[in-house]
Amino acid sequence: MPQFAMADRLAALPPYLFAEIDRVKNEVKARGVDIISLGIGDPDMPTPDFIIEALHAGAKKAENHQYPSYVGLRSFRAAVSKWYQGRFGVDLDPDNEVVSLIGSKEGIAHFPLAYVNPGDLVLVCTPNYPVYNVATGFAGGVTKFLPLTDANDFLPDLDAVSDAEWAKAKMIFTNFPNNPTSACAPKSFYEKLVKKCRETNTILVADAAYTEMYYNEAAKPISVFEIPGAKDVAIEFHSLSKTYNMTGWRIGMAVGNEGLVKGLGKIKENVDSGIFQAVQEAGIAALEQGDPYAEKFRAVYKERRDALAAGLKKLGIEFRLPEATFYFWCKVPKGYDSKGFVTKVLQETGVVLTPGNGFGSPEAGEGYFRIAMTVGKDKLEEALARLAKI
Numbered sequence: 001m002p003q004f005a006m007a008d009r010l011a012a013l014p015p016y017l018f019a020e021i022d023r024v025k026n027e028v029k030a031r032g033v034d035i036i037s038l039g040i041g042d043p044d045m046p047t048p049d050f051i052i053e054a055l056h057a058g059a060k061k062a063e064n065h066q067y068p069s070y071v072g073l074r075s076f077r078a079a080v081s082k083w084y085q086g087r088f089g090v091d092l093d094p095d096n097e098v099v100s101l102i103g104s105k106e107g108i109a110h111f112p113l114a115y116v117n118p119g120d121l122v123l124v125c126t127p128n129y130p131v132y133n134v135a136t137g138f139a140g141g142v143t144k145f146l147p148l149t150d151a152n153d154f155l156p157d158l159d160a161v162s163d164a165e166w167a168k169a170k171m172i173f174t175n176f177p178n179n180p181t182s183a184c185a186p187k188s189f190y191e192k193l194v195k196k197c198r199e200t201n202t203i204l205v206a207d208a209a210y211t212e213m214y215y216n217e218a219a220k221p222i223s224v225f226e227i228p229g230a231k232d233v234a235i236e237f238h239s240l241s242k243t244y245n246m247t248g249w250r251i252g253m254a255v256g257n258e259g260l261v262k263g264l265g266k267i268k269e270n271v272d273s274g275i276f277q278a279v280q281e282a283g284i285a286a287l288e289q290g291d292p293y294a295e296k297f298r299a300v301y302k303e304r305r306d307a308l309a310a311g312l313k314k315l316g317i318e319f320r321l322p323e324a325t326f327y328f329w330c331k332v333p334k335g336y337d338s339k340g341f342v343t344k345v346l347q348e349t350g351v352v353l354t355p356g357n358g359f360g361s362p363e364a365g366e367g368y369f370r371i372a373m374t375v376g377k378d379k380l381e382e383a384l385a386r387l388a389k390i
């Protein structure tokens with residue numbers, strides 16, 4: 001039989017650090033242990049009914065059965081623009097500054113193909129959603145990781161990047177509120193970053209997936225476009241996934257600089273044919289009527305957050321109280337590394353945590369583990385009780 005060598009870009013993928021954890025998880029499951037998974041960042045609550053009903057109505061329309069437009073329905077793009085205006089006070093032209101995505105992951109993964117040439121430098125704040133550095137690699141780019149550390153309030157040190165590197169950098173990926181650290185960025189950070197990107201001709205790629213999962217009404221996460229001049233340099237990726245419990249639906253958007261939105265659109269035009277229009281109509285319903293539901297989800301997460309924080313404190317685990325996202329970024333107890341600790345917890349308690357070294361740069365997250373509060377409060381309490389035994 002012939003053998004087919006995979007392309008170099010796949011061979012160059014970073015090692016899959018969760019393989020060992022997956023193996024242990026299956027072993028523990030086979031022993032009959034009831035697993036509590038706090039591992040995956042996927043909302044456990046269902047999509048609100050009115051969104052499902054909008055899908056149902058949309059699915060019955062014959063005009064929705066044909067190829068959609070790759071940029072998305074005009075009505076979906078208009079709903080995105082209106083939502084951004086209502087939530088952030090940001091003006092977006094639905095015709096030129098919005099493109100629909102098959103989930104924001106799709107757009108993030110394709111974006112470097114539009115702007116990164118082989119050898120180009122890309123700055124990635126890390127620990128991070130691994131798609132940023134993987135997509136950079138697929139485009140032939142070279143990632144330079146900017147570490148998010150406790151000492152820096154989990155914000156990148158922009159001054160640690162040399163002038164020569166800023167001059168070389170094609171784009172910088174940021175993600176606030178952040179997965180996995182839950183860090184939020186103040187307006188002053190974005191102001192500095194936008195200024196830097198304008199001065200150095202660097203594309204600012206902001207992943208805003210978690211702006212609606214916040215717990216401090218007085219300090220709501222912002223859009224990068226609240227900063228004057230951001231539209232000259234930035235594209236922002238957003239998603240209905242986390243806000244409205246729609247991860248399975250695959251719908252998101254990229255907004256901002258007209259040229260950058262068009263560049264991404266050029267790749268998409270040649271790769272996919274858009275989102276099923278009935279799903280877009282459900283997305284319109286979510287954007288137009290979903291915010292009271294998002295508020296309810298926040299209340300549920302906040303209650304979980306407070307229970308989890310109290311429990312972890314009792315266990316002597318160090319963390320910062322998340323002001324946004326559904327993640328806790330915790331220090332592993334002394335004497336363990338990330339993988340060792342997570343493996344021990346899984347083997348002895350059946351509780352799945354995520355080792356911190358699996359998010360982009362392994363060095364940046366080493367010594368941490370991530371908890372996703374994606375189970376009910378009772379299960380969280382049970383997980384805490386199990387942790388207390390070891």
Ligand SMILES: *Cc1c(COP(=O)(O)O)cnc(C)c1O
Pocket residue numbers: 041102103104105106129175179207209238239240241242247250251252
């Ligand atoms: C979940 C997540 C996304 C995107 O999700 P989609 O379902 O593809 O829209 C993007 N960025 C981060 C950091 C995430 O955690």
